[in-house]
Amino acid sequence: MDGGTIELGMADLLIATLLVAVAGGVSLALRLGLERRLALAAVRTVVQLYIIGFVLKWVFQVDTPWALVPVIAVMILVAAREAVNRAARRYPRAMLDTFVTLVLCGLLSTLMVTQAVIRVDPWYKPQYVIPLLGMILGNGLTGISLCIDILLERFSEHQTLVEMELAHGATRWEAARGVLREAVRRGMIPIINSMMVVGLVSLPGMMTGQILAGNPPMQAVKYQIVVMFMIAAATSLGCIGTALLAYRRLFNADHQLQSELITKMKRP
Amino acid sequence: MPRNAKSHNGPVLSLREIAIAAGGKRLIDGLTLDLHSAELLSVCGPSGCGKSTLLRAIAGLVSPTEGLVLLQGSEPRAIGWPVFRRRVVLVSQRPVLFDDTVRENLARPFTYRYAPSQFPDTAALALLERLGIEPERWKQNALSLSTGQQQRVCVVRALLLRPDVLLLDEPSSALDEQSAAALEDTISRWVREEGGSAILVSHDRYQVARWCDREVDLRDFRAEQN
Numbered sequence: 171m172d173g174g175t176i177e178l179g180m181a182d183l184l185i186a187t188l189l190v191a192v193a194g195g196v197s198l199a200l201r202l203g204l205e206r207r208l209a210l211a212a213v214r215t216v217v218q219l220y221i222i223g224f225v226l227k228w229v230f231q232v233d234t235p236w237a238l239v240p241v242i243a244v245m246i247l248v249a250a251r252e253a254v255n256r257a258a259r260r261y262p263r264a265m266l267d268t269f270v271t272l273v274l275c276g277l278l279s280t281l282m283v284t285q286a287v288i289r290v291d292p293w294y295k296p297q298y299v300i301p302l303l304g305m306i307l308g309n310g311l312t313g314i315s316l317c318i319d320i321l322l323e324r325f326s327e328h329q330t331l332v333e334m335e336l337a338h339g340a341t342r343w344e345a346a347r348g349v350l351r352e353a354v355r356r357g358m359i360p361i362i363n364s365m366m367v368v369g370l371v372s373l374p375g376m377m378t379g380q381i382l383a384g385n386p387p388m389q390a391v392k393y394q395i396v397v398m399f400m401i402a403a404a405t406s407l408g409c410i411g412t413a414l415l416a417y418r419r420l421f422n423a424d425h426q427l428q429s430e431l432i433t434k435m436k437r438p
Numbered sequence: 439m440p441r442n443a444k445s446h447n448g449p450v451l452s453l454r455e456i457a458i459a460a461g462g463k464r465l466i467d468g469l470t471l472d473l474h475s476a477e478l479l480s481v482c483g484p485s486g487c488g489k490s491t492l493l494r495a496i497a498g499l500v501s502p503t504e505g506l507v508l509l510q511g512s513e514p515r516a517i518g519w520p521v522f523r524r525r526v527v528l529v530s531q532r533p534v535l536f537d538d539t540v541r542e543n544l545a546r547p548f549t550y551r552y553a554p555s556q557f558p559d560t561a562a563l564a565l566l567e568r569l570g571i572e573p574e575r576w577k578q579n580a581l582s583l584s585t586g587q588q589q590r591v592c593v594v595r596a597l598l599l600r601p602d603v604l605l606l607d608e609p610s611s612a613l614d615e616q617s618a619a620a621l622e623d624t625i626s627r628w629v630r631e632e633g634g635s636a637i638l639v640s641h642d643r644y645q646v647a648r649w650c651d652r653e654v655d656l657r658d659f660r661a662e663q664n
Contacts, residue, residue, distance in 0.1 A: 330530070330532070330534045331534055331536070333499050333534075334530070334534040335546070335547075335550075336499060336520075336523060337497050337499060337523055337527060337528040337530070338523065338524065338527060338546070338547035338550070338595065338596070338599065339520045339521065339523050339524030339527075339547055339550050339552050339553065339599065340520060340547070340550045341520045341550070341551060341552070344520075344549075344550050344551065424498060424501065424514075424515070424519055425498075425519040425520060425523075426498065426499060426500065426501070427499075
């Protein structure tokens with residue numbers, strides 16, 4: 171990525187801060203009461219990005235696959251936590267299930283793309299692995315949280331329907347499959363929707379980044395296609411994985427729905 | 439003939455030392471009873487004493503805190519819960535139906551892996567008619583029926599499985615006198631002709647008196663209150 175990038179200095183960032191001030195001004199003028207949250211969000215943006223900047227700088231420098239392990243672990247942990255917290259309900263060990271699913275589908279899709287499609291050398295090249303995994307997790311957690319949300323909503327609000335099926339001789343799988351199918355479907359809709367309008371309404375972040383960095387647009391397009399397909403695969407696998415693990419926890423060996431395990435999250 | 443009903447001489451359904459809790463409160467303790475073939479048994483007791491929970495526990499939708507439920511001497515786990523529940527069918531007080539036609543609702547249990555047979559269309563229509571539901575309702579959305587009609591559809595759905603035992607939770611709470619009589623008549627006929635048995639929870643003292651062979655008062659099995 172040589173050539174076209176224009177370096178940004180501290181002064182440039184300070185000017186950009188004015189843009190956040192505009193948002194703050196809107197909040198003040200309309201008495202939205204969002205100034206404190208906005209200020210906090212702005213500070214977090216700066217701090218979090220600086221931290222990841224330093225971490226990436228270190229990972230790129232040390233040039234060993236082991237340096238990736240803690241970074242990837244933290245990324246997946248945060249994604250799992252976020253996916254669970256976004257849903258309106260939860261069940262015991264939802265976080266663990268989501269973590270396991272994200273590890274499997276995230277790493278699998280990233281490896282598939284970096285090894286079979288892009289064929290990076292060395293195989294763990296952090297410049298590729300970390301941003302690609304980041305995109306998978308970012309999109310995957312949206313899908314997974316929607317999937318968990320609808321699944322737990324159905325199993326608690328429509329408990330009588332599920333139990334009616336059980337009471338007439340359905341196996342737990344037969345009683346649950348309608349809800350599971352609907353939850354996976356709901357989780358996959360956002361990525362399908364964004365594939366429908368990609369390039370027409372917005373240029374995705376990765377493509378924008380490549381173009382800003384001075385890469386030829388056609389190259390950026392090819393990367394973006396790979397990324398969209400990778401996210402679609404990871405999200406669908408992630409939703410299926412999460413739905414199946416939740417199903418295993420919520421139904422016991424006696425084919426009972428344990429809806430009492432589902433609790434509503436307290437919203438601040 | 440209900441499956442295996444005649445080949446077994448002992449009770450169809452046995453409860454052994456059943457204890458039930460709900461909401462962390464122990465409601466029933468030490469309930470032991472036998473239900474025989476072609477017997478209609480009523481379970482009574484004040485509101486909140488655990489009658490509905492007891493039926494749910496017999497159907498295995500919740501586990502009793504203690505005790506055993508046996509179907510012809512066998513534990514549900516040995517029979518397999520789905521098979522057990524197809525033979526001991528719970529009809530809950532509030533009708534639960536899918537957003538689909540009456541026919542699809544009735545046919546649903548016949549799509550399950552452990553279904554007893556193909557869906558018997560003719561028998562289903564005959565049963566509906568006997569319970570006062572016109573044949574033209576067949577293709578109508580079940581949720582568009584009145585609560586009373588839905589309740590009867592639920593009873594038909596259970597009877598079509600030809601269970602050994604029906605667990606009826608207030609089956610005529612939303613029915614007028616005539617429909618309630620038709621329901622009693624249909625169930626009695628099933629008991630008489632097919633040797634089926636039922637456990638009934640009902641607030642209607644007259645219904646219990648004219649319909650049931652035996653009554654169990656849950657107050658006799660009330661848990662010691664702490």
